[in-house]
Amino acid sequence: MKIKECLNIAIEENYPSLQALIMLVVFDKKTLTLDQDMKELDFYVQDRFRDRMNPLITEMKEKIPDKEDLYEVLYDGHVYLIKAKTLDDLKSFCFMNGIQIEKWNVRPRDYLYHMDGRDVKVSDLLELKGKMVGMYQCQFKDF
Numbered sequence: 256m257k258i259k260e261c262l263n264i265a266i267e268e269n270y271p272s273l274q275a276l277i278m279l280v281v282f283d284k285k286t287l288t289l290d291q292d293m294k295e296l297d298f299y300v301q302d303r304f305r306d307r308m309n310p311l312i313t314e315m316k317e318k319i320p321d322k323e324d325l326y327e328v329l330y331d332g333h334v335y336l337i338k339a340k341t342l343d344d345l346k347s348f349c350f351m352n353g354i355q356i357e358k359w360n361v362r363p364r365d366y367l368y369h370m371d372g373r374d375v376k377v378s379d380l381l382e383l384k385g386k387m388v389g390m391y392q393c394q395f396k397d398f
Contacts, residue, residue, distance in 0.1 A: 256292070256293050257289065257290055257291065257292060257293065258277055258281065258287060258288070258289050258290070258291050258292070258293050258295070258296065259289035259290065260293075261273070261277065261293040261296070262274065262277045262278075262281075262289065265277065266322075267364065269322050269324070271316050271319055271322075272312060272316065274316075274319055275312045275313075275315035275316040275319060276296060276299060276300070276308075276312055276315075277296070278315055278318075278319070279311055279312060279315045280296070280299055283315065321340045322340065323338045323339060323340050323381055324338070324339065324340070324361045324362075324381075325337070325338055325361065325362050325364075325377045325380055325381055325388070326338075326339055326345050326359055326360070326361055326362075327359060327360050327361075327362060328345070328349060328354060328356050328357075328358075328359045329356075329357045329358040329359070329393060330349075330354045330355050330356065330357055331355075331357075332392060332393055333390055333391070333392055333393060334390065334391055334392075334393050335349075335354060335387060335389075335390050336368075336380065336387065336388050336389035336390065337349070337386055337387050337388070338380075338381060338383075338385075338386050338387075338388060339386070345359065348386055348387075352387075362377045363377065364376065364377050364378040364381070365377070365378070368380070368389070370389065
């Protein structure tokens, strides 16, 4: 697998440390290219480089915008669609809004909801303003 593919996966699946490592060695230091094999990254994660690399990766991670996920939260027969960066962020939002989390799950960005007679991707819902982007009545006993 090429570094370019690895970077895409790191972005899509929300692996900020891997994303930061790739951005550091490809775009900042320019020691590797996106077309090289991802095995080339192994050199930079050796124990002997840990003290030098960790602060650089941490600094690069601070430049990466936090990525939100779409959580489905079941409460009182309703499913709330809530954007959050972390599970703690979700719990805090729910607490502040009187939503008791009975069950929750994260939907992948390509998951489709049928809303107002059309299909809407999670990635489109994540673009909406506000934290709560939808709600519907749960029709299934198993969430």
